[in-house]
Amino acid sequence: MGLLSLGTPLPWAEAQPLASFVRDEGIEQLINIYSRCKDKQGDVLLWGDELEYMVVSLDKSAKTARLSLRQAEILEQLAQKEAQGSLGPVTYHPEYGRFMLEATPAAPFTGAPTDLLNVQPNMQLRRSIARKNLLPNEVPLTVTSYPRLGVVNSPFTEPFYPPNGPAARSDFLPDEVINPHARFPTLTANIRTRRGSKVSIDVPIFVDSQTPRPFVDHGPENYIHMDAMGFGMGCCCLQLTFQATNITEARTLYDQLAPLAPLMLALTAASPAYRGYLSDQDTRWNVISGAVDDRTPWERGLVPPPEGFTTDNSDVVIPKSRYDSVDSYLAQDPVLLADEAHYNDTKLVVNKRALKRLDDAGFDPLLAQHFAHLFIRDPIVIFRELLHQDNSTSADHFENIQSTNWQTLRFKPPPPGSDIGWRVEFRPMEVQATDFENAAFTVFIVLLTRVILSYKLNFYMPISKVDENMRVAHHRDAVLNETFWFRKNVQRDSPKEYTKLSLDALVNGSDEFPGFIPLIRRFLAATSVDLDTLCELSKYLSLVSKRASGALPTNASWIRQFVTSHEDYKQDSAISESVNYALMSELDRLTQADTPPGGT
Ligand code: GLU
Numbered sequence: 153m154g155l156l157s158l159g160t161p162l163p164w165a166e167a168q169p170l171a172s173f174v175r176d177e178g179i180e181q182l183i184n185i186y187s188r189c190k191d192k193q194g195d196v197l198l199w200g201d202e203l204e205y206m207v208v209s210l211d212k213s214a215k216t217a218r219l220s221l222r223q224a225e226i227l228e229q230l231a232q233k234e235a236q237g238s239l240g241p242v243t244y245h246p247e248y249g250r251f252m253l254e255a256t257p258a259a260p261f262t263g264a265p266t267d268l269l270n271v272q273p274n275m276q277l278r279r280s281i282a283r284k285n286l287l288p289n290e291v292p293l294t295v296t297s298y299p300r301l302g303v304v305n306s307p308f309t310e311p312f313y314p315p316n317g318p319a320a321r322s323d324f325l326p327d328e329v330i331n332p333h334a335r336f337p338t339l340t341a342n343i344r345t346r347r348g349s350k351v352s353i354d355v356p357i358f359v360d361s362q363t364p365r366p367f368v369d370h371g372p373e374n375y376i377h378m379d380a381m382g383f384g385m386g387c388c389c390l391q392l393t394f395q396a397t398n399i400t401e402a403r404t405l406y407d408q409l410a411p412l413a414p415l416m417l418a419l420t421a422a423s424p425a426y427r428g429y430l431s432d433q434d435t436r437w438n439v440i441s442g443a444v445d446d447r448t449p450w451e452r453g454l455v456p457p458p459e460g461f462t463t464d465n466s467d468v469v470i471p472k473s474r475y476d477s478v479d480s481y482l483a484q485d486p487v488l489l490a491d492e493a494h495y496n497d498t499k500l501v502v503n504k505r506a507l508k509r510l511d512d513a514g515f516d517p518l519l520a521q522h523f524a525h526l527f528i529r530d531p532i533v534i535f536r537e538l539l540h541q542d543n544s545t546s547a548d549h550f551e552n553i554q555s556t557n558w559q560t561l562r563f564k565p566p567p568p569g570s571d572i573g574w575r576v577e578f579r580p581m582e583v584q585a586t587d588f589e590n591a592a593f594t595v596f597i598v599l600l601t602r603v604i605l606s607y608k609l610n611f612y613m614p615i616s617k618v619d620e621n622m623r624v625a626h627h628r629d630a631v632l633n634e635t636f637w638f639r640k641n642v643q644r645d646s647p648k649e650y651t652k653l654s655l656d657a658l659v660n661g662s663d664e665f666p667g668f669i670p671l672i673r674r675f676l677a678a679t680s681v682d683l684d685t686l687c688e689l690s691k692y693l694s695l696v697s698k699r700a701s702g703a704l705p706t707n708a709s710w711i712r713q714f715v716t717s718h719e720d721y722k723q724d725s726a727i728s729e730s731v732n733y734a735l736m737s738e739l740d741r742l743t744q745a746d747t748p749p750g751g752t
């Protein structure tokens with residue numbers, strides 16, 4: 153989750169006065185990158201995935217599951233082996249939670265369809281190496297939200313620590329769940345300090361026959377309450393990054409993937425439980441959104457700004473958290489340019505100073521407003537030693553703002569001093585329990601990007617409708633019960649008409665809509681992919697297809713079903729220690745066999 157700079161992180165009182173300086177320098181760094189790389193051509197399609205894991209410690213005799221806080225030792229051990237060259241084509245990274253690991257392929261995959269068949273084996277290798285470097289009772293699970301993170305009066309970490317540390321001041325989470333690298337506790341404390349209060353997240357309770365009515369937790373009635381960054385950034389996901397052949401293609405990819413984000417969030421839904429309760433929603437997104445919401449009360453529109461308040465932003469009120477869906481399209485696409493106000497139809501707050509500078513530097517309006525929008529945020533963590541940089545070789549200040557805008561997509565300029573091209577990161581998907589499933593969703597999205605670019609598909613629709621889909625994607629069993637806005641006709645020159653379709657229709661096609669999988673199959677049939685490869689790819693497409701049609705449950709639906717049908721469950725929405733242990737053990741079993749919960 154962003155760069156790990158070394159140095160002394162400044163507390164908020166010292167960081168805030170430097171915010172404008174960091175933004176100004178960051179914009180200069182961006183301008184330098186842009187002028188160097190805007191005409192960079194001929195980069196090849198490369199892509200990679202990131203998987204996030206929780207290390208869970210299972211005690212078979214006590215029948216307990218705990219989050220293991222050994223991230224540092226585990227990563228240290230893996231790094232040593234990597235340095236000796238004994239890991240193979242995989243690599244491991246830290247994450248926010250001290251119980252988390254992240255793993256990626258060591259080198260990116262290529263666009264060759266046969267490379268798509270390397271994804272699952274690579275994911276399996278990542279997991280098996282991780283497992284070998286854990287204690288015998290620890291297991292690496294790709295669980296999106298840990299059901300008992302933050303339960304009261306019962307340990308959920310190994311070792312146990314009481315809550316209420318100086319960084320999060322949480323009533324539920326100890327600061328010891330946070331990666332101890334200075335960046336993370338400082339992010340946590342500075343988000344809280346900037347906001348002026350602890351973060352506050354309320355998720356609706358899933359009401360069962362014995363659930364107390366009203367259900368009273370620590371927040372509003374009938375909601376599960378959370379109060380720390382760790383509840384959000386302690387969630388795991390599956391992300392994909394694509395290198396485009398040039399900036400134009402990267403901008404196209406960004407725009408066309410934006411309307412897909414909510415659909416993929418709903419399809420991969422895997423997080424139906426928080427703080428020991430089943431929730432009435434299936435995805436993590438709004439939890440993380442709330443968990444890093446550093447907006448002040450006036451930026452949230454709750455109170456007028458303090459007297460004498462000034463800002464470079466075009467408005468005091470900022471409608472969304474730093475972690476949220478994207479706010480504007482940015483491609484130089486005739487469809488968009490012909491009717492920009494129709495598609496970019498929500499209020500876009502920009503940093504006026506940044507906008508002017510980018511404008512002067514020759515950025516076109518869409519690209520300038522994209523970055524000027526990201527630059528409405530303050531840099532949360534500033535390292536004293538890194539304040540003064542050479543803007544022609546460094547991107548540190550730019551990245552400070554860029555990498556703490558956690559949106560459904562990230563448009564990534566080439567890092568200075570590398571031969572990496574323009575990239576787009578696809579960030580909404582929830583991590584799936586097994587490598588097969590993670591590979592399936594990865595293959596599906598990679599192929600869909602090929603289809604979008606080859607057929608020049610047109611998924612443009614007003615951003616407000618994408619946002620509406622985003623809200624709907626959280627609903628319990630959204631795949632089965634909800635419909636989503638989409639462009640009626642996805643041809644280039646089609647009229648601006650939108651319709652609400654089920655995920656089944658969108659993915660599998662219907663009388664009204666061609667369907668992503670039929671489009672992918674048509675694309676594959678037209679390429680020279682051999683039969684064996686096609687057959688293998690079909691297994692992945694089939695899983696996605698059945699998830700979309702409801703023939704197979706999402707992870708969220710499967711977890712809810714597992715909990716509610718367990719003999720120890722009391723129909724009261726609570727996930728007890730023994731039910732959680734059973735769930736984690738079953739997930740471990742399925743993961744080792746690489747057979748998806750709910751079947752294939
Ligand atoms: N774990 C976060 C999520 O579930 C993403 C952190 C990152 O950007 O690496 O979305």
Ligand code: MG
Binds near residue numbers: 202204247254
């Ligand atoms: Mg990550």
